[in-house]
Amino acid sequence: MAEKVLMKGNEAIAEAAILAGCRHYFGYPITPQTEIAAYMAKRMPKIGGTFLQAESEIAAINMVYGVSSAGKRVMTSSSSPGISLKGEGISYLAGADLPALVVNCQRGGPGLGGIQPSQSDYFQATRGGGHGDYHMIVLAPDSVQEMAQLTIKGFELADEYRMTSMILADGTIGQMMEPVSFDFEIKEAPEKPWATTGTGMKRPHNIINSLYLKPEKLEETNIARYEKYAVVEEKEALAEEYMMDGAEIVLAAFGIAARVTKNAVKAARAEGIKAGLIRPVTLWPFPKAYFEKALGTAKEMISIELSMGQMIEDVRLATQCRIPVSLTKRVGGMIPSVEEVLCAIRKAAERIGD
Amino acid sequence: MNYKRLTLLAGHYGSGKTNLAVNMALDLRKTRERVALADLDIVNPYFRSKDSGRELMEAGVRLIVSEYANTNLDIPALPQEMYALIDDPGLSAVIDVGGDDRGALALGRLSPAIAAENDYDMFLVVNRFRPLTRSAEDVLQVMREIEEAGHLAFTGIIDNSNLGAETSPEDVLGSAGFAEAVAEKTGLPLVLTSVDEALYPALAEKIENLFPMHLQKRPV
Numbered sequence: 001m002a003e004k005v006l007m008k009g010n011e012a013i014a015e016a017a018i019l020a021g022c023r024h025y026f027g028y029p030i031t032p033q034t035e036i037a038a039y040m041a042k043r044m045p046k047i048g049g050t051f052l053q054a055e056s057e058i059a060a061i062n063m064v065y066g067v068s069s070a071g072k073r074v075m076t077s078s079s080s081p082g083i084s085l086k087g088e089g090i091s092y093l094a095g096a097d098l099p100a101l102v103v104n105c106q107r108g109g110p111g112l113g114g115i116q117p118s119q120s121d122y123f124q125a126t127r128g129g130g131h132g133d134y135h136m137i138v139l140a141p142d143s144v145q146e147m148a149q150l151t152i153k154g155f156e157l158a159d160e161y162r163m164t165s166m167i168l169a170d171g172t173i174g175q176m177m178e179p180v181s182f183d184f185e186i187k188e189a190p191e192k193p194w195a196t197t198g199t200g201m202k203r204p205h206n207i208i209n210s211l212y213l214k215p216e217k218l219e220e221t222n223i224a225r226y227e228k229y230a231v232v233e234e235k236e237a238l239a240e241e242y243m244m245d246g247a248e249i250v251l252a253a254f255g256i257a258a259r260v261t262k263n264a265v266k267a268a269r270a271e272g273i274k275a276g277l278i279r280p281v282t283l284w285p286f287p288k289a290y291f292e293k294a295l296g297t298a299k300e301m302i303s304i305e306l307s308m309g310q311m312i313e314d315v316r317l318a319t320q321c322r323i324p325v326s327l328t329k330r331v332g333g334m335i336p337s338v339e340e341v342l343c344a345i346r347k348a349a350e351r352i353g354d
Numbered sequence: 355m356n357y358k359r360l361t362l363l364a365g366h367y368g369s370g371k372t373n374l375a376v377n378m379a380l381d382l383r384k385t386r387e388r389v390a391l392a393d394l395d396i397v398n399p400y401f402r403s404k405d406s407g408r409e410l411m412e413a414g415v416r417l418i419v420s421e422y423a424n425t426n427l428d429i430p431a432l433p434q435e436m437y438a439l440i441d442d443p444g445l446s447a448v449i450d451v452g453g454d455d456r457g458a459l460a461l462g463r464l465s466p467a468i469a470a471e472n473d474y475d476m477f478l479v480v481n482r483f484r485p486l487t488r489s490a491e492d493v494l495q496v497m498r499e500i501e502e503a504g505h506l507a508f509t510g511i512i513d514n515s516n517l518g519a520e521t522s523p524e525d526v527l528g529s530a531g532f533a534e535a536v537a538e539k540t541g542l543p544l545v546l547t548s549v550d551e552a553l554y555p556a557l558a559e560k561i562e563n564l565f566p567m568h569l570q571k572r573p574v
Contacts, residue, residue: 006483006517008368015485031399031428038367042486114426115399175400177368179483179517333426 004179009147009169010035012180013077013103014043016151019182021189022073022101023049026060028082031115032171033105036077057082061089061102068098069208071195073155077103079171080121081112083129090164091130095210097194097225099158101151102136103167105174108333116333117171119255122310125168126284133222135229137165137236138283140254144178150281152184159190161232168283170306172256172335232285239287240279243269247276249348250294252315253304254280256335261304264341273349283311291318299352301325302344304336355546355565357382358475359446360439360468362461363512364504365479366487366496367398367453370514374479374548375450376406377567379415386446392418392439395452396430396460399423403450405570418447432460440467451476451504454496458504465506475509477545482515482532483525490532490539497540510545511537512565521549523556530561 007015014036017025025040037053044051054060060076067074078086083104093100106121108114121129125138137157139150147169154165196206212218240258243265244250253261258279268275274297278290291301300323303312309327316325328344330336361378363371372393379391391410393403402423403410410417418438420431439447451458468474478497480487487493501507513536515529526549537544546565549557554566 004483004517004520005485005488006368006481007485011368011485035367039486108426115428116426171400177518179520 004181006177007144007180008035008175008177009141009144010105010174011039012144012148013151013167014039015182016148016184017075017101017155018043018047018049019184020073020152020155020186022075022155023047024067024072024074025050026052026054026063026074026076027078028054028057028060030079030082032107032117032174033077033079033103035174036103036105057085058089061086064100065089065093065096065098068093068100069096069196071192071197073101073159073189075101075103077105079105079107080109080118083121083124087130090136091128091132091134092210093164094128094130094134094136095132096208097162098164098208099162100164101154101158101167102164103169105169105171107171108331114333115171117256117335118306118331118333119170119257120307120310120331121168122283122305122307125166126286126314134225135163135284137161137163137232137285138168139165140168140281140283141173142255142258142279143173144176144180147173148180148182149184152186155189156187157236159192161228163232168255170255171333236282237285237287237289238281239290240281241290242277242279244276244278244294246274246297247294248274248297248299248352249276249345250291250298250301251275251277251304251341251345252280252291252301252311253277254283254311257304257306260336260338261341263338264345267338267342268345268349271346273345275345280311286314286318288318291315295319295322298323300348302348303327304341305329306335307331355381357386357446358473359443359471360449360474361447362449362451362474362476362506363479364451364458364461364476364500364508365453366481366484366493367457368484369453369479369481369487370516370548371453371479372401372403372450373567373569374512374514375448376403376410377548377565379410379448380413382446382448383413383415388445389414390416390418390438390445390447392433392436392447392449393420393423394432394436394449394460395457396432397452397457399428436464440464443471455499455503458500461504461506465504468506476506477510477512478508478540478542479512479514480533480536482529483517490535493536494539508540508542510543511540512545513547516550521553523553526553526557527560
C-alpha cells in the first residue's frame with residue numbers, strides 16, 4: 001500500500017499488525033475498539049492468519065500466551081473494562097517473559113463508565129495493572145499514522161525485550177479517520193530460541209512458565225527482570241517536543257489531549273507567552289530526561305489529561321517537585337477545549353509574571 | 355438531482371454516507387417542503403447525523419434518529435419515528451443506512467414497503483481510499499452483502515473518493531477510473547461524484563454531476 005488510504009485509527013492498528021507479521025489475533029468486541037476485531041475478521045482468513053473471537057477477554061489473553069509461547073507475533077485488543085479482565089493474563093505474560101501486543105482503546109470509567117474517550121487507564125497501564133512486580137512498554141499514539149507506526153514499534157520492542165507492549169490509545173484516536181501511509185520498513189522478527197517449537201531431538205525442552213517453587217529462584221528472576229527494565233528505561237524513553245525553545249510554561253499531554261494542547265501552545269506563543277509541550281510517546285518508560293532538561297527554563301508545568309490526574313504524578317516525579325505542576329482535565333468522555341487549555345496557560349503566565 | 359420520494363445511502367463502513375446524507379437532505383429541502391433525514395444505523399455509535407442536528411433543524415429538516423445516538427450508551431436501537439418513512443407518503447426523506455451488511459440489517463424491516471411503493475433510489479457510496487474497497491471486485495462483494503442483508507436493490511453509485519482533509523482535486527480526478535470500473539462491474543449508473551465544497555470550483559468543469567458538500571470540521 002504505497003498510496004495513502006483513509007482509515008480509522010483502529011483499522012490502522014490492525015493493518016499495521018498484519019504488516020508487522022502478526023498472523024494471530026484473539027479478541028472480544030467492545031466499543032470503541034471493535035473495528036480492530038472487525039478488520040482482522042475480514043483480513044486474517046485471506047492471508048492464512050487466525051482471527052478468533054474468544055468467549056471472553058480472559059480466554060483471548062490466554063490464547064495470546066499460547067501463541068507467544070510458540071514464538072509467533074500475536075495480539076489482542078480491548079477497551080478499559082476488557083483490559084481489566086485481561087489483567088491476570090498480562091501478569092502471566094510478564095511472569096513468563098513473553099512478547100505480545102495488547103491494545104487498550106480507552107473509554108470512560110470506572111466500571112462500565114461510557115463509550116466516549118478517556119485516558120484514565122494511565123495508572124493501570126504504566127504501573128502494570130495485574131498483580132506482581134512488572135512493567136509493560138506503553139506507547140501513546142496521537143494520530144492515525146502513529147497508531148500504525150507505534151503498532152509496528154510495539155511488536156519490535158516486545159520481541160527485543162521479551163515484554164508485553166501496550167498501545168494506550170483513546171476512543172477519539174481509535175475512531176477518527178485520517179490519511180495514513182504504510183510505507184514502513186519492517187524488521188524481521190528475531191530468532192526465539194526459548195520458544196516451545198519442538199526440540200527435534202536436538203536440544204533440551206523449553207519451558208514457558210511463571211511458577212517458581214523456590215523463593216530464592218523467584219527473587220533472582222524478578223531482580224534479573226528489573227535489570228532488563230532498567231535498560232528499557234535507559235534506551236527506549238521517547239517524547240516529542242513542541243515549541244520547547246525557552247519554554248517557561250511547559251505542558252505535558254499525550255494522545256488526543258496532546259493535539260488540543262498543541263493548538264493551545266501555538267495560540268499562547270502568538271500572544272507572546274513562552275509555552276511549550278512535551279508529548280510523551282512512551283508512557284512507560286516515562287521520558288523523564290525531557291522534563292529534567294525542561295527545568296532549565298521552565299517555571300511552571302501543566303498536565304493536560306482526560307483523567308482526574310494520573311500522568312501528573314510522573315511529571316512531578318520527573319521534576320522532583322522543583323517547580324509547581326498543576327492539572328487541567330476533563331473526564332467522563334469529555335475532551336478539554338483549546339480555549340480551556342489556553343486559559344490555564346494564561347493563568348500560569350500571570351502567576352509567573354511573564 | 356431528481357430525487358425520488360426516498361433516497362437511501364448505503365455502502366462500506368466509513369465511505370462517507372452520513373456526511374452525504376446530511377448534505378442531500380439539505381439539498382432536497384430546497385425543492386420540497388416536508389423533508390426528513392432518517393438515521394437507521396444500529397452499529398456505529400459515533401459520527402452520527404445528530405452531529406448536524408442543529409443545522410438540519412434550522413433548515414427545517416426533520417431528523418429521525420435513535421434517542422441513544424451520540425450518548426454514552428452503545429445500544430443497537432432504532433428511532434421510534436422510523437415508520438413515518440412508510441406511513442406518511444407526503445414526506446420526502448434521505449435514509450442513512452448503517453455501514454456494511456451489518457449496518458443494513460435493520461433496513462430489511464422497511465424494505466418490503468419501500469420496494470412495493472417503488473419511489474426510491476438506493477445509492478452505493480464508494481471511496482477508493484478505503485483500504486478494504488480498493489477494487490471494483492471488493493465493492494461488488496460489499497454491495498451483494500448489503501443487498502442480501504437489507505433486502506433492497508441498489509439503483510446507482512455515488513463516488514465519494516476522498517482522503518479526508520488531505521484530499522486534492524487530483525485525488526478526485528484520479529478516482530474516476532475506479533468509479534467507472536465499479537459502475538461497469540455492478541451494472542449500475544454513476545449518478546454523482548461528491549466532494550468537499552472547497553474542491554468544487556476546481557472540479558466543476560471537469561466532472562459531470564458533481565455534488566458539493568459542507569463537511570463537519572473536527573476541532574483538532
